[in-house]
Amino acid sequence: MTSGVLKIHTQERGARLGDLFGIFFEDLNHAADGGLYAELVQNRSFEFEPIDRPDYHALTAWEKVERGGGRAIVKVESSKPLNERNKHYAVIQIEEAGDGVGIMNLGYHPGIPIRSGETYRFSCYARRDASFNEPVRIALEGADGRVHGQAEIVVESEEWRRYEAEFTARSKDLSGRLVLLTRGEGRLFLDMVSLFPQRTFRGRPNGMREDIANMLAELKPKFMRFPGGCLVHDGSLNAGDRNSMYRWKNTIGPVEERPPRRNNWGYNQTLGLGFYEYFQFCEDIGAKPIPVLPAGYDPHHKRIVPLEELQPWIDDALDLIEFANGDVTTRWGAVRAELGHPEPFGLEYIAIGNEEVGEPFFERYAIIHQAIRERYPDIKIINTSGPFPAGGEYERGWRSAREKGSDFVDEHYYVSPEWMLANIDRYDRFPADGPKVFLGEYATWGNTCYNALVEAAYMTRLERNAHAVGLACYAPLLCNVNYVNWRPDLIWFNNHQVYGTPNYYVQKLFMHHQGDQLLRVTASGIGERQAAPDQPINGKITLAADRNKVEYWDVRLVNERTGEIQTLSDGVIRLSDTEVDRQAGTAVAMVDLTEANLEHYTLCLKARKLGGPRGFVIHVGRRDDRNSIYWELGGWQNQDSAVCSRVNGRGSCLTQHLFTVEEGREYELAVEIQGRRIRVSADGQLIAETEDRLPQIEPLYYTASVEDASGDILIKAVNIQEVPVSVQLELGGMSDESRNVEIHELSGYELNQENSFEEPEAVVPKLREMRIGCSRFEYEFPARSLTVLRIRQQG
Ligand code: AHR
Secondary structure, eight states, X not given: XXXXXXXXXXXXXXXXXXXOEEEEXXXXXXXXXXXXXXXXXXXXXXXXXXXXXXXXXXXXXXXXXXXXXXXXXXXXXXXXXXXXXXXXXXXXXXXXXXXXXXXXXXXXXXXXXXXXXXXXXXXXXXXXXXXXXXXXXXXXXXXXOOEEEEEEEOOXXXXXXXXXXXXEOSSOEEEEEXXXXXXXXXXXXXXXXXXXXXXXXXGOTTOBOHHHHHHHHHHOOSEEEESOSHHHHSSBSOTTSTTBOOOGGGGSSOGGGSOOEEETTTEEEOOOSOHHHHHHHHHHHTOEEXXXXXXXXXXXXXXXXXXXXXXHHHHHHHHHHHHHHOOTTSHHHHHHHHXXXXXXXXXXXXXXXXXXXXXXXXXXXHHHXXXXXXXXXXXXXXXXXXXXXXXHHHHHHHHHHHXXXXXXXXXXXXXXXXXXXXXXXXXXXXXXXXXXXXXXXXXXXXXXHHHHHHHHHHHHHHHHTTTTEEEEEOSOOEEETTSOSSSOOSEEEOSSOEEEOHHHHHHXXXXXXXXXXXXXXXXXXXXXXXXXXXXXXXXXXXXXXXXXXXXXXXXXXXXXXXXXXXXXXXXXXXXXXXXXXXXXXXXXXXXXXXXXXXXXXXXXXXXXXXXXXXXXXXXXXXXXXXXXXXXXXXXXXXXXXXXXXXXXXXXXXEEEEEOOOOBTOEEEEEEEEETTEEEEEETTEXXXXXXXXOXXXXXXXXXXXXXXXXXXXXXXXXXXXXXXXXXXXXXXXXXXXXXXXEEEEEXXXXXXXXXXXXXXXXXXXXXXXXXXXXXXXXXXXXXSEEEEEEEOSOO
């Protein structure tokens, strides 16, 4: 326990905090379909295809039903479609009526959640053969065939018509099915078979699942970035293609006319949750919308729209702004009004691109940026700086932003908690003029209390650097536990439950108590910063292959202090880690050469790639499989040089540059280590220089702000030590009246604790109040805690 003074200078104001803390929504982990979007039927329009996922087909999630001697042929046809964008429909050809034939939908795993007393809204498009004239029974059933609720529709026409039915379930089954059953003879044609709970968020039709939406609304985010990251730019150039990049105009209007889309996260995206719904949702939860648009460049597949064909992409951006903000006399404002929202949505920000690397992006960004600036000078434009926190592409993004006058640069990094602690001062030296940082995706690898506290510590510093950091949002936001593409995530859900991680509660505290303007804070006597012993990068030197075949030779370790050279290879070292090797169990993916315990040394070697998708992997300072520094040359899609660190199994990219390894070519590589500094070069050319900083633990991480509307003073403090920190809290410049203080405290938990479906609130902040008699009081910040003190101005 230490004793010191934490002084909040309540009359000394700093940067405005603006829209600092928000959220980022992307349809990965089935965040939209099978998640926030409340549709309960999976593959409602029979449009699933292997392009979405190899095992998908038009009847995915559907099964034929034949009861009591009934027989039917169920198939999918496209000769007389509902419309040109929704080509496929189901045909039930009744061979023998029996006790009924039809189809049933299994919903999203493990089924449709049926709740007793809940009302459901069924709808479909249907037509029939002249000979078919029996009613169709719509039922929610359990796997055991028990009926929990039902309704009936009568298909009256041989032309497509929309039918609706509403019914209430009288019992519960969380793995239900939607069964459409009929008798008679002839053929029944079905499309857009849909089931929503009547209760959606704010009761909106085509709306959001209430429990998940409430979790988002309860965060009170200042903004929402959408519709994704990679999901935006991964795709073809033609907006009419199923695998096209995300083109917002495909996502508005009647849901049955929105084309099906391949979601690059390996499933189908119905686009039922489209741009109108996103804007509406943002408005409903009080978050400013931040749409992300592609710039005609897919960095994953190197698809590049020719410059002379860029106009539609420019128009997409300009039209989107008009769609959001134009009055009803404008073309796109009128579209918005027709969809039900004559009032503008008040768009302030637009992002062009997400993590694109490479010149073709920046060339196109510049043109789109200029077109937006000319037509809408007040819209804030967000540029991008790649997927890593440093390096050539990161710098390229910032250069583009400075040259073009972007308002923000979108930075992304997923890192170890240790990286975050080591780099907590990252934005301290960023200038107040020029583009601001939009930290559009960040997280430490994990959903434990420790991860959450480290992120909280980092967020205090984001806030303190509000002169440079304008926007920040954790990623990813949502994950359906039955369809995991990525972890960790802020909020986890299944088909009927949802819970927030400790990281969620940290975000929530920061959003609820962000404040509007920084206050100066000074600390004295609160203890010393704890730094890990300053030791050079030492450990095993290991050469590796990664899904490929490589050879290394002439491997030498040079002691740069003494000039002594140690030969580490005796002939050629061949490594093979191909898919075939992996299957056959014959892979030799790495070889340890020696242990380096030196202050300043260089590993020199020759290398050649013999085959496979990637390049070389060279470890220095490898302690075990979970702790190492390594250089990947020709990593991810054989386009990166990345120097990375791994701490307790959690990786962080320290710096990235573009580099492609040519097969069959000999490379002369060198990795120089000097203390914690790393220099990597190929064929005598320095590729990257970086530092693997060791984590330092501040005695207390803190920030303070004032809220305009209430005048409340907000103090946030994070203590990640094992001992409490006691301070005298001084509210400089405030009178000695007595005041109420709300104390929101996340504390008393083990660092490895997490929330779960079983214990959704195992780790949550607690609220208590205290009364202070004057502007000076003693306060103890518990060990392992985040504390928000809201010092009430009134009451
Ligand atoms: O958040 C998950 C993914 O991470 C995003 O799609 C992408 O922008 C980043 O690489």
